[in-house]
Amino acid sequence: QSVLTQPPSVSAAPRQRVTISCSGSNSNIGNYAVNWFQQVPGKVPKLLIYLDDLLPSGIPDRFSGSRSGTSASLAISGLQPEDEADYYCASWDDRLNGVAFGGGTKLTVL
């Protein structure tokens, strides 16, 4: 049971927009920034969003992030087939005294 809750799966057609939610509590998202990771099948995870809404170099601006209260969201617009991957949110958690990951969301591009 993950401290951060994500939907197991989402799907959308190419060129559409999809959002992935990450729900937490005041011990994590309510007080700490959220980072998002993308893991393409068979590959190493990659940092996608950091500090809630910032994009690392090389990440297209089709990806965006937001945080409000104890929840965060990842949005992907203009979906492309190569976006099909697992997406994870992560944040510091005071109760764990460590980094909490969400359970992951599998994105299927129909």
Add this chain to the structure above:
Amino acid sequence: EVELVESGGGLVTPGGSLRLSCGASGFIFSIYTMNWVRQAPGKGLEWVSSIRGSVGSGGNIYYADSARGRFTISRDNSKNSLYLQMNSLRVEDTAVYYCTRDSSGTNPGEFDTWGRGTLVTVSS
């Protein structure tokens, strides 16, 4: 180029021990918080342990509940290396173990660099 390379994984019987290593290159290793993150077969990511760099709270160590008391994280800044000593291994410790760099000293979990991982299999 920033790079992390893990080694030391393998097959071990329950109750056994293993020591993972992670060699770092392309950046000033000593100042960064370094971490171990694992992924069991077909499962999600799980943070295992972190050790801070020499800036700020240098040397502070953190463990997931699943690792505390059995695993020991350490680093040798003179060798640009991170380690994870794993004792009393259990079947449920079977996973790919990734070495990661935390790019921010103030935003834990900002893992901007990942190694390719090393597979640990605990089985009789």
